[in-house]
Amino acid sequence: MIHQPSAESGGCMAGRASFSASSIRSSAQFSDHGLPHPRWESATLSGMVSDAVTRVRLHVAPCTQIIPFWHIDTPAGTAAEIRLRAAPEAGAGFSPWVSLARWSSAEPGVSTTLPDQHVHGLRTDADTVTVETTELGGSARVIDLEVRAVPVAEVPVAEANPAAASGAETITVHWIDALTGPAAPPRSEITASAPGGRDIDHRLPAISQHACGTLEGYAQADSWCSPTALTMVMEWLTGTRAGADIAGTDVADRPANEDAPARVQPAILGVWDTEFAGAGNWAFNVAWANTCGFDARLDALASLREAEELLAAGEVLIASVTFTTEQLPEAGYPTNGHLLIISGVTAEGDVRVHDPGRAIADGVRTVYPREAFEKAWLSAEGSGGLVYRIRNR
Incomplete structure (x- = not known):
């Protein structure tokens, strides 16, 4: 999560969510150089997305905080909407969807997060999703990530199964991943x-x-x-x-x-x-x-x-x-x-x-x-x- 800096701050972000994971499960370009096996999991979606909805399911170690991240290219006039939902275990009921962000690689001033959402089991603060374990029924172990091509002017969707966006052009999803973990020690x-x-x-x-x-x-x-x-x-x-x-x-x-x-x-x-x-x-x-x-x-x-x-x-x-x-x-x-x-x-x-x-x-x-x-x-x-x-x- 990100907040405005205090007046005396020499930095740029305040009180962020914390992760105690040791290392990402890396691609060939990201060798772990002998680091311990990660205490959390990640998965990757890749391929082409046009004006349809594309989804990937991640099975992860129990986590209370989630930050999706990605490599997505978009043309002018079109953004990629990133949505997420979570469940405490396979076969259990999922939380409602939250729309985490709109990303544009082509136009300054278009990319935006959609903070301060609270649905049953999940709460968003800018780039970070926090799992409300009492509501969800435990830490998240299954995460669905969704990418949707949308016109930059479209209002973010809230419905569970959004229709294909009218007017969106093709975007390229090279990959999408998520950093997950429990809270770090004080x-x-x-x-x-x-x-x-x-x-x-x-x-x-x-x-x-x-x-x-x-x-x-x-x-x-x-x-x-x-x-x-x-x-x-x-x-x-x-x-x-x-x-x-x-x-x-x-x-x-x-x-x-x-x-x-x-x-x-x-x-x-x-x-x-x-x-x-x-x-x-x-x-x-x-x-x-x-x-x-x-x-x-x-x-x-x-x-x-x-x-x-x-x-x-x-x-x-x-x-x-x-x-x-x-x-x-x-x-x-x-x-x-x-x-x-x-x-x-x-x-x-x-x-x-x-x-x-x-x-x-x-x-x-x-x-x-x-x-x-x-x-x-x-x-x-x-x-x-x-x-x-x-x-x-």
């Missing part, structure tokens, strides 16, 4: 994982979200952490800056914040959630990265030790964290929800980050203490270890 129960003893330092271009200019109708810079982090990662992966051809140069060594508005604002427009009026929607961020030609997924890790394995294999991770100035004084600001990049570890085990929330670009590349960072990231007050994993396709 900060007080998080202890630092043992470091792996490796010194890993992936150097990305440095951009402060506060240097990204103004964009009328798209909030303020303090809510742009996620698209700023996305831009840094995608430029690092391609070796080019957004909108410029600088192949053959090291983007990490070019002047920090150079042309930051032109580089980051396309991402702000691409991930914008109209109803929420923010850029921190987890599903929209990975969907937009997929539209840009990358392979992007949501994942949830159990510790920094697991992150170290992915870092050693050449990945960087965009992580969702929450902290006060007392809990992480090295950051220099408090946040009730923020995205930053885990870009390495020191030999002693502390965390190298590229933090777009820092006020100046010279502070974007920095190091945070391991235990404080894990509490900010892995706890229920944080995000339960949620990350974006983005790789070249």
